[in-house]
Amino acid sequence: MxxxxxxxxxxxxxxxxxxxxxxxxxxxxxxxxxxxxxxxxxxxxxxxxxxxxxxxxxxxxxxxxxxxxxxxxxxxxxxxxxxxxxxxxxxxxxxxxxDLQFFTDCLFVSSLVVIGFIDYYHQIIPGYITLPLLALALIYAPFRYDLSFKEALIGALAGGGFLLLVYAVYYLWRKKEGLGLGDVMMMLMVGAYLGLPLTILTLLFASVSGAIVGLLLMRFKKKTLQFALPFGSFIALAAVVALLWGQPLISWYLSLYQH
Ligand SMILES: [Zn+2]
Structure with a gap:
């Protein structure tokens, strides 16, 4: 079987x-x-x-x-x-x-594949993909056994809010867009589906992997800082890792402090 x-x-x-x-x-x-x-x-x-x-x-x-x-x-x-x-x-x-969670998880990773590749090829993250999925994730939350509606909402606001803050600070500092608002909307959706702890993990993985790839590109491909990385592709990869392995990673990390 x-x-x-x-x-x-x-x-x-x-x-x-x-x-x-x-x-x-x-x-x-x-x-x-x-x-x-x-x-x-x-x-x-x-x-x-x-x-x-x-x-x-x-x-x-x-x-x-x-x-x-x-x-x-x-x-x-x-x-x-x-x-x-x-x-x-x-x-x-x-x-x-x-079960229902199998299908919603598959839908979630499917959306990440689609957004990840579209952002890589076109440097856009369509709001008509992320916003309906944000609504779906919030509507679905009360039916889940692992996340409440409140936790989904907190995840969304934390994920989207953090990137919006980065967006605003960068815009005021450099007078142009570093991130796109598409990234902000994507993190709203990811946060609503993953909840707060896994959202923090996603932001961490995406930023670190993005920074490493960015530095490697500058070092070996002679790209300048003006070169825009498709951050949505990094969020997509990070969110998949957080969904599949985030909980054990967080448990392991917390266990390091329990003596
Ligand atoms: Zn042909």
């Missing part, structure tokens, strides 16, 4: 990841998610269903379009595999097969 469940979660993850690719590609371009059917970005020929099987079609076609032989972006199989791996990690994290 367990093996069957794992295979099922992986297949669902791959298929859902294939849909997330469509969202990542079309949403920032203002295109419909439903029509038209997928076409090759190079030659415009419609992609047949048997050439649209997650990961497998990419491997079978050698990463090239069947018709024009132009390269298919590696991002497609990467997003599909990543989504499957994340769903599997969520499954092992919850160990309650297909």
């Amino acid at each position: 367990e093996t069957l469940r794992i295979i099922f979660v992986i297949v669902i993850g791959l298929v859902w990841g294939s849909f997330l690719n469509v969202v990542i590609y079309r949403l920032p371009r203002g295109e419909s998610l439903i029509t038209p059917p997928s076409t090759c970005p190079s030659c415009g020929r419609r992609i047949k269903w048997y050439d649209n099987i997650p990961v497998l079609s990419y491997l079978f076609l050698g990463g090239k379009c069947r018709f024009c032989r132009n390269k298919i972006s590696l991002i497609y199989p990467v997003v599909e595999s990543l989504t499957a791996i994340l769903f599997l990690l969520v499954y092992f994290h919850n160990l309650r097969f297909f």
Whole structure:
């Protein structure tokens, strides 16, 4: 049974990841998610269903379009595999097969994948993704066994509030935007779903990893401080880590002080 469940979660993850690719590609371009059917970005020929099987079609076609032989972006199989791996990690994290929390966790990590990649490619974090999910997270909170509505609200205000403060201080100091307000809205959503302790952890991970990558880029790629990092991508990664491993990390950290 367990093996069957794992295979099922992986297949669902791959298929859902294939849909997330469509969202990542079309949403920032203002295109419909439903029509038209997928076409090759190079030659415009419609992609047949048997050439649209997650990961497998990419491997079978050698990463090239069947018709024009132009390269298919590696991002497609990467997003599909990543989504499957994340769903599997969520499954092992919850160990309650297909309960409500499994689905909401999957929805949460899916939104982080979408926002993370859109921010990386376009340097925007669409409010029409984050704000409805913020509302959903708050509506869902009273039905959770691990977080109350009040805790969700505190998480949202702390996450969004902290970034808003950073945004304001930077703006007054440098007279331009360091963070975007999209980052602020994203942290409202992340905070509402994770609650205060995991929100603090997310901000910590995102800032530290962002700073390390920023310093490495300046050192080795000769980027200047003017170079804008997609901070939303770092928040996305940090929030996934906080969701999956945050509680044990916090418990371990607190145990260091209990003697
Ligand atoms: Zn083509």
